Amino acid sequence: GAVVSQHPSWVICKSGTSVKIECRSLDFQATTMFWYRQFPKQSLMLMATSNEGSKATYEQGVEKDKFLINHASLTLSTLTVTSAHPEDSSFYICSAMLAADEQYFGPGTRLTVT
Amino acid sequence: GENVEQHPSTLSVQEGDSAVIKCTYSDSASNYFPWYKQELGKRPQLIIDIRSNVGEKKDQRIAVTLNKTAKHFSLHITETQPEDSAVYFCDLSGSRLTFGEGTQLTVNP
Numbered sequence: 001g002a003v004v005s006q007h008p009s010w011v012i013c014k015s016g017t018s019v020k021i022e023c024r025s026l027d028f029q030a031t032t033m034f035w036y037r038q039f040p041k042q043s044l045m046l047m048a049t050s051n052e053g054s055k056a057t058y059e060q061g062v063e064k065d066k067f068l069i070n071h072a073s074l075t076l077s078t079l080t081v082t083s084a085h086p087e088d089s090s091f092y093i094c095s096a097m098l099a100a101d102e103q104y105f106g107p108g109t110r111l112t113v114t
Numbered sequence: 115g116e117n118v119e120q121h122p123s124t125l126s127v128q129e130g131d132s133a134v135i136k137c138t139y140s141d142s143a144s145n146y147f148p149w150y151k152q153e154l155g156k157r158p159q160l161i162i163d164i165r166s167n168v169g170e171k172k173d174q175r176i177a178v179t180l181n182k183t184a185k186h187f188s189l190h191i192t193e194t195q196p197e198d199s200a201v202y203f204c205d206l207s208g209s210r211l212t213f214g215e216g217t218q219l220t221v222n223p
Contacts, residue, residue, distance in 0.1 A: 043203060043215045044158070093157060101146035101207040105157040 003027050004096050006106035013084055013113055020080045021109045023094030029074035030096035034103065035067075038091040050077040084113040117141070118206045120214030127194055128222050135217045137204035138186040146207040147180055147187045152216075153200045161202075162189070194221045 003026040013019050023033055031052045036044040048069050049057040056069035068080040077096075081088055089112050095103040118139045127133050137147075148163035164171045164178045164187065171178050177190040191198055199221045204214040 041218075044213045046213075091155075101148075102160070102163070104160070105150075107157045108155075110155075 002098050002102075002104045004094065004104050004106040006094055006109050008109060009107060010110040011112070013111070015085055015113055016083055018080055018082045019084055019111060020078055021092055021094075021111075023077045023079070023096070023106050025075045025096040025104075028096070028098055030077075030098070031074060032097040033071060033077040034095045034097075035069060035077070035079050036093045036095070038093060038108075040091075044093060047079075081111065084111070086113045089113045118204060118212050118214050120204050120217060122217060123215060124218045124220070126220045126222065129194060129196060131194055133191045133194055133198070133219055133221075134188055135202055135204070135219070136186055136188045137206070137214050139206050139212075140185065141206060141212075142182075142185070144206050147178065148205045148207070149178060149189045150203045150205060151200045152203065158203060191219075194219075196221050196223050 005024045005026055007022045011019055033050040035047045037047050038044050046059050047062045050069045050071040052071045052074050058064045066082055068082060071077040091108050091110050093108040094106040097103050118137050120137045125133055145166040149161050150158035151161045152158040162173050162176050162178050164180050166182055169180055175192045180187040199219055201216045201218050203216050206212040
């Protein structure tokens, strides 16, 4: 149990375009999901907390208009990187909360912006 | 806000030796302390966790100890094997999730 999927696993896009990443909890419902960004050889940086049915809570320094988050159902949260630039290239990982504190991670999406 | 420091950043041991990674935190409201293992290019995987009402938890070769007074918790891996080589992260779950900077563990055969 407690499986989280992400799609796509990798994506290459051109500068200026938008990319949508999906995060799904496959065998449980998650009212809260998290989006992280990870640079090579660095820790996970929390970008935002996605709450089902309400607006996401963004961490300081994360542009909410650039990183659009939608959590329309108890099993799906999406992250859209709008007007992507090469500096947005990174490994994006989502996680979903199963219990009060237990989170399970998706496999990640590697975004490359050319 | 919450802050967590993880040490060491890199750790190299010989197969069969023990490895210890420590995280120190400042938020006294935290009550859940998980450890994750992340292999290159893969997702972090929960390997062990502990809650604030216990001081130690063990699962085969892996153990976690918690000292709430001193505000630190540690991951202990005994009889290390090459497949233990990965990056390990501590996490601090209070009002906000805060990951440590990670420890690159290398187990040399």
